Amino acid sequence: MTFFRSRWCDAPDGAEELEPATLAPGFRAAAVHCGLKRAGETDVGLIACDSDQVTSAVLLTRNAAAAAPVRVCRDRCDLGAIRAVVVNSGNANAATGEQGILDALAMQDGAATALGIPGVSVAVAETGVIGVPLEAGAVLAGIRGAADELSERGGVDFCRAMMTTDRGPKQVTLRVGGVTVSAQAKGAGMIEPGFATMLCFVQTDAEIGDPGAALRRAVASSFERITVDGQMSTNDTVVLQATGAAGRPLPEGVLDAVLLQLALEVVADGEGAERVARIRVTGGRDQGEAEGVARAIANSPLVKTALTGRDANWGRIAQAAGMALAGKEWDEPGPHSIEFEELEAETSEAEIAIDLGRGDATAHVYFSDLTHEYIRINAEYTT
Amino acid sequence: MTFFRSRWCDAPDGAEELEPATLAPGFRAAAVHCGLKRAGETDVGLIACDSDQVTSAVLLTRNAAAAAPVRVCRDRCDLGAIRAVVVNSGNANAATGEQGILDALAMQDGAATALGIPGVSVAVAETGVIGVPLEAGAVLAGIRGAADELSERGGVDFCRAMMTTDRGPKQVTLRVGGVTVSAQAKGAGMIEPGFATMLCFVQTDAEIGDPGAALRRAVASSFERITVDGQMSTNDTVVLQATGAAGRPLPEGVLDAVLLQLALEVVADGEGAERVARIRVTGGRDQGEAEGVARAIANSPLVKTALTGRDANWGRIAQAAGMALAGKEWDEPGPHSIEFEELEAETSEAEIAIDLGRGDATAHVYFSDLTHEYIRINAEYTT
Numbered sequence: 001m002t003f004f005r006s007r008w009c010d011a012p013d014g015a016e017e018l019e020p021a022t023l024a025p026g027f028r029a030a031a032v033h034c035g036l037k038r039a040g041e042t043d044v045g046l047i048a049c050d051s052d053q054v055t056s057a058v059l060l061t062r063n064a065a066a067a068a069p070v071r072v073c074r075d076r077c078d079l080g081a082i083r084a085v086v087v088n089s090g091n092a093n094a095a096t097g098e099q100g101i102l103d104a105l106a107m108q109d110g111a112a113t114a115l116g117i118p119g120v121s122v123a124v125a126e127t128g129v130i131g132v133p134l135e136a137g138a139v140l141a142g143i144r145g146a147a148d149e150l151s152e153r154g155g156v157d158f159c160r161a162m163m164t165t166d167r168g169p170k171q172v173t174l175r176v177g178g179v180t181v182s183a184q185a186k187g188a189g190m191i192e193p194g195f196a197t198m199l200c201f202v203q204t205d206a207e208i209g210d211p212g213a214a215l216r217r218a219v220a221s222s223f224e225r226i227t228v229d230g231q232m233s234t235n236d237t238v239v240l241q242a243t244g245a246a247g248r249p250l251p252e253g254v255l256d257a258v259l260l261q262l263a264l265e266v267v268a269d270g271e272g273a274e275r276v277a278r279i280r281v282t283g284g285r286d287q288g289e290a291e292g293v294a295r296a297i298a299n300s301p302l303v304k305t306a307l308t309g310r311d312a313n314w315g316r317i318a319q320a321a322g323m324a325l326a327g328k329e330w331d332e333p334g335p336h337s338i339e340f341e342e343l344e345a346e347t348s349e350a351e352i353a354i355d356l357g358r359g360d361a362t363a364h365v366y367f368s369d370l371t372h373e374y375i376r377i378n379a380e381y382t383t
Numbered sequence: 384m385t386f387f388r389s390r391w392c393d394a395p396d397g398a399e400e401l402e403p404a405t406l407a408p409g410f411r412a413a414a415v416h417c418g419l420k421r422a423g424e425t426d427v428g429l430i431a432c433d434s435d436q437v438t439s440a441v442l443l444t445r446n447a448a449a450a451a452p453v454r455v456c457r458d459r460c461d462l463g464a465i466r467a468v469v470v471n472s473g474n475a476n477a478a479t480g481e482q483g484i485l486d487a488l489a490m491q492d493g494a495a496t497a498l499g500i501p502g503v504s505v506a507v508a509e510t511g512v513i514g515v516p517l518e519a520g521a522v523l524a525g526i527r528g529a530a531d532e533l534s535e536r537g538g539v540d541f542c543r544a545m546m547t548t549d550r551g552p553k554q555v556t557l558r559v560g561g562v563t564v565s566a567q568a569k570g571a572g573m574i575e576p577g578f579a580t581m582l583c584f585v586q587t588d589a590e591i592g593d594p595g596a597a598l599r600r601a602v603a604s605s606f607e608r609i610t611v612d613g614q615m616s617t618n619d620t621v622v623l624q625a626t627g628a629a630g631r632p633l634p635e636g637v638l639d640a641v642l643l644q645l646a647l648e649v650v651a652d653g654e655g656a657e658r659v660a661r662i663r664v665t666g667g668r669d670q671g672e673a674e675g676v677a678r679a680i681a682n683s684p685l686v687k688t689a690l691t692g693r694d695a696n697w698g699r700i701a702q703a704a705g706m707a708l709a710g711k712e713w714d715e716p717g718p719h720s721i722e723f724e725e726l727e728a729e730t731s732e733a734e735i736a737i738d739l740g741r742g743d744a745t746a747h748v749y750f751s752d753l754t755h756e757y758i759r760i761n762a763e764y765t766t
Contacts, residue, residue, distance in 0.1 A: 062710050064708035064709055065715065094701070095697075095715060130696075190685065229685065232706040300613075301753075302573065302614055311762070315512060318514065319477070319513055319573065322446040323448075370684075370758060374758075375755050379754075380692055
């Protein structure tokens with residue numbers, strides 16, 4: 001097993017890792033280059049389920065400036081019966097007005113026509129620069145090309161077609177309990193998902209009785225627990241598709257483990273990231289308080305640079321916690337209430353913790369460090 | 384006039400700028416090196432009023448992990464009658480427990496004894512690393528030394544003794560309407576003051592009827608409108624002292640202008656800062672909404688790096704606004720509702736704006752960019 005490599009994610013019992021290009025049975029995918037990205041890299045991906053017996057669940061960003069594809073998914077899809085997903089990278093089709101909606105609808109229609117399925121069964125996802133009109137003609141030609149090349153072994157190609165500033169594809173295919181699960185995700189900046197993630201797609205031949213509940217639970221302990229730069233994206237989308245063709249349920253915990261490791265991959269591949277940390281907060285007065293402290297620490301540029309510099313500067317943890325608790329009474333924190341030693345450890349994954357000593361509520365967040373490379377990428381990545 | 388150099392701050396009518404070492408009449412200051420900072424730089428400062436007729440106001444950080452000197456000011460000072468301020472840099476004396484409180488009280492007592500005034504009339508302020516015990520003996524020796532060297536021309540020395548990662552002192556002395564005002568501030572990181580600032584001290588011989596109201600109003604439009612890294616400090620302190628010896632009031636607007644320009648200096652001298660921007664938000668449904676959007680934009684690392692890279696990437700402004708409005712209905716923003724052109728201008732001060740189109744509420748925030756130098760300073764600045 002090479003996928004479940006984080007210290008914070010256990011592999012599900014009995015899981016066997018398959019070659020990641022292989023999709024769950026009943027699904028095919030492909031990717032092409034249509035011209036949105038330079039240098040011939042693939043930028044349009046298509047994934048389709050052969051069966052019309054598919055059930056699905058979709059979670060979308062809560063950002064009020066949601067991109068056109070998110071609005072199309074929300075308003076123009078049967079989210080419980082998604083058969084195909086069409087994706088492009090290089091352009092987020094966000095803040096693109098009415099034309100953006102029309103372009104996303106054209107992508108939906110183009111994929112539906114090419115696949116011979118209803119438009120409402122096609123989800124659309126896009127990622128890349130915001131505020132630039134989509135070259136819809138090129139994308140539509142790409143969709144037709146991809147539809148002609150669908151393959152049961154198209155998982156890696158599809159995943160690569162989503163990449164922007166990602167250093168590599170983030171994906172897995174597992175065989176466990178008589179069913180198969182394949183999943184693909186992309187990062188790498190504008191990452192602090194709000195009840196969804198950047199882009200993540202999961203396919204399985206297992207039976208999932210309530211895909212919505214299963215997905216919400218898995219996302220709550222994975223993508224909703226990560227941050228790279230504290231920025232909720234305009235395009236966060238996660239899609240779960242299940243055919244049930246295997247005639248067996250998805251074993252307990254598999255979806256959670258797959259999404260948690262993918263979420264950790266997104267953090268580890270955060271823009272410029274060199275190290276990942278988990279902050280555990282205990283002793284909060286209530287859930288909101290513990291959560292607020294965890295996010296304040298995870299998003300503090302001072303804590304993030306201490307992680308980069310391997311500096312056991314626990315005072316920055318105390319300061320960020322105190323900021324989140326501003327205006328409340330709090331006994332002065334001391335080093336005895338903070339686990340900070342791994343800030344300066346050689347490990348790439350650091351565990352830090354703070355006990356607020358105020359109650360029983362707990363929370364944790366996974367986060368990346370802040371490096372020169374983040375500055376380089378974002379001061380140079382341009383329209 | 385060289386002080387009021389920001390495009391966003393007009394000099395008060397008839398104001399004359401004096402040599403900044405000169406303090407307002409009735410005040411003297413000094414600085415010494417006691418050993419907290421390396422290379423012989425001054426690290427203890429003292430400023431004292433000769434008159435016992437002084438009135439004062441003090442604002443302190445709301446951070447729940449407030450430093451020992453902040454707690455001493457809050458609990459052990461007569462904040463309406465502060466005669467002297469003792470400051471050290473190099474150690475914030477924050478998250479230092481009971482011993483930290485005892486050390487801050489010893490600083491207060493040491494200054495009071497050296498000056499022959501009551502302990503409750505001495506405010507204590509400290510800045511530097513968090514969570515490290517103070518070398519109180521050295522600081523107390525420094526206080527005695529500074530008390531012997533008090534000078535009417537000690538303003539610059541005092542200001543330099545506060546500096547940590549600051550590139551230079553931030554201060555001014557003005558003669559206006561028959562009164563004199565001198566003021567000193569320090570930045571440069573952990574800057575998003577919550578109803579106060581990092582460290583700022585103001586002295587005047589004017590009569591100020593209600594120093595608390597005057598200070599709160601001036602801070603509301605200056606230090607409470609800035610951010611460098613979104614981090615509320617443990618040590619924010621601002622002190623206003625007025626003797627009234629000039630027998631004349633402080634002209635309307637002078638305190639506001641002095642604190643606004645000092646706040647802008649703190650942003651311009653933010654850690655690693657190369658450019659400063661003002662984000663103006665209009666069309667908010669209510670004040671909280673406009674304020675939230677302004678701060679989300681000002682603290683977005685993506686907007687900050689666009690400012691660094693002179694990248695007119697207005698999509699990042701739309702995304703940050705949408706994040707602040709998460710879960711609310713919002714018409715898609717377009718370039719017509721965002722002024723972003725100065726992101727790519729050659730100017731060091733950039734004006735950007737967004738019209739939310741939802742109501743009449745407005746807000747603005749001044750912020751610095753995010754550069755390699757911020758990473759260098761904070762990944763290397765260590766305990």
